[in-house]
Amino acid sequence: MGNWRVLQRLGHGSQGAVYRVEDVRQPREHLVLRISLRAAEGRFDQWTAQLKRAHPNVVLLHACGRWPRPRSGFFYFVRDYVKGQSLPNWMETVNPTFLQGAAILSRLALAIDDMHLRDVWHRDIRPENIRVRDGDGEPVLLDLRAGGNEEVDTLTRMPLPTELLMYRSPEALRFLRMNWGRRGVRYHYRPADDLYALGATAYWLVTGHMPFSPALAPDLLHGALEMRRPVAPHVVNPRVPPAFSALILRLLEKEPDSRPRSGEALNAELVAAVSAGARSIWASRIFDWCRDEAGRELSPLRLLRPAAPWEGGSGCPRLPRVVHFNPPHDKALLPFEPPPWCANPVPVRKCPEEPMGPWSQMM
Structure with a gap:
């Protein structure tokens, strides 16, 4: 994977996998590589350099890219390995x-x-x-x-x-x-x-x-x-x-x-x-x-640990939800489905190239 040699798998989940790696040009320095399991995930450009200028208490980002194809491969980034x-x-x-x-x-x-x-x-x-x-x-x-x-x-x-x-x-x-x-x-x-x-x-x-x-x-x-x-x-x-x-x-x-x-x-x-x-x-x-x-x-x-502060009942208010419906020609193009607690009478079609939820779209 470019200059990165995989040494050990540290973990994996539904979103991606994490590996301990080293730079073949500096083989004694161990780093962490995370690669996404979603082909459409990830972006990087000249602004990403701002994330590399780390504070001592923020992990240092070394590189990011796509593998095995530079344009359509799976997104990955490499950061410091913090012991x-x-x-x-x-x-x-x-x-x-x-x-x-x-x-x-x-x-x-x-x-x-x-x-x-x-x-x-x-x-x-x-x-x-x-x-x-x-x-x-x-x-x-x-x-x-x-x-x-x-x-x-x-x-x-x-x-x-x-x-x-x-x-x-x-x-x-x-x-x-x-x-x-x-x-x-x-x-x-x-x-x-x-x-x-x-x-x-x-x-x-x-x-x-x-x-x-x-x-x-x-x-x-x-x-x-x-x-x-x-x-x-x-x-x-x-x-x-x-x-x-x-x-x-x-x-x-x-x-x-x-x-x-x-x-x-x-x-x-x-x-x-x-x-x-x-x-x-x-x-x-x-x-x-x-x-x-x-x-x-x-x-x-x-x-x-002490007892949880919310044991014995919630007493939480139910707030009104404001749902904005799209024009008729956009109804089939909603990029995400509503949450389980939000009734949605509008038929929704997922966009296969953009499998993201509302938090990704709006936040």
């Missing part, structure tokens, strides 16, 4: 302190800010896309396949899984709900979208749960994300410093202007919160370890 654990695995094995958790968020906030200053959005910030690097313990943002800007569009184009709704900002979901079926419209990402996703990640970090139940039906989940205020993290987990809890809730505000203006502003607020708090509170671990009946810590160690 370390995913954020969920790191949480399970380390059970960090609140100070360590705040430092992780601080580093990520500054990395996101660096991307935003170059007019690049990540658009897929979540715990599974964050790796804690061995050696220095620095967090690294992975998976730029949804990253881009207004010129680049996205590095890869694909239907986004339903679980990613949990990390979409209320304004993004509102746009989708109010523009369903409208051709040619597209949501314009802003820094506030990435900061909201970082807030959802922070909520999970200190409580062990998402702000709202991922088991909710999509329309109820839309309503909760757009309208409901999540339970405060310090109510779910009494260990959480109140100042930390308040800052996470600010990141999850429904209106983007109510969130911190930038990653730098978020970093400054984190530093101020830690400096003003009692060191003993910030130095305590986020969770306790599970113990046996005698009070001894179980081996292997397991985290004792």
Whole structure:
């Protein structure tokens, strides 16, 4: 595959496969190659260079292309191989302190800010896309396949899984709900979208749960994300410093202007919160370890997480859906089908050359 020699398969799924590779010109440097299983997926041009200028806490993108044919082959991209654990695995094995958790968020906030200053959005910030690097313990943002800007569009184009709704900002979901079926419209990402996703990640970090139940039906989940205020993290987990809890809730505000203006502003607020708090509170671990009946810590160690904040009912509103129907001559050309919770009396024909869902088209 060009200059890339495949060494090991790291994993595969419905969207693509991931391999550990090396550049034949520099055989000792191991990298990661992801290749799509969708022939129509992926685009790259001169604007993609903006994604290669990585911050130290953003994985470095080395190359992208198509294989085996340069024009019609399967899309792939090559990034750094980051030695370390995913954020969920790191949480399970380390059970960090609140100070360590705040430092992780601080580093990520500054990395996101660096991307935003170059007019690049990540658009897929979540715990599974964050790796804690061995050696220095620095967090690294992975998976730029949804990253881009207004010129680049996205590095890869694909239907986004339903679980990613949990990390979409209320304004993004509102746009989708109010523009369903409208051709040619597209949501314009802003820094506030990435900061909201970082807030959802922070909520999970200190409580062990998402702000709202991922088991909710999509329309109820839309309503909760757009309208409901999540339970405060310090109510779910009494260990959480109140100042930390308040800052996470600010990141999850429904209106983007109510969130911190930038990653730098978020970093400054984190530093101020830690400096003003009692060191003993910030130095305590986020969770306790599970113990046996005698009070001894179980081996292997397991985290004792609090109960989910959404257990015992949802109470989520059902918001009205606005569906825009196309003119009669366009009815058979809709590029995507409606979600399962949206009744669609219009006959729809999928476009075989563009097998994408509405999130790919509009967001």
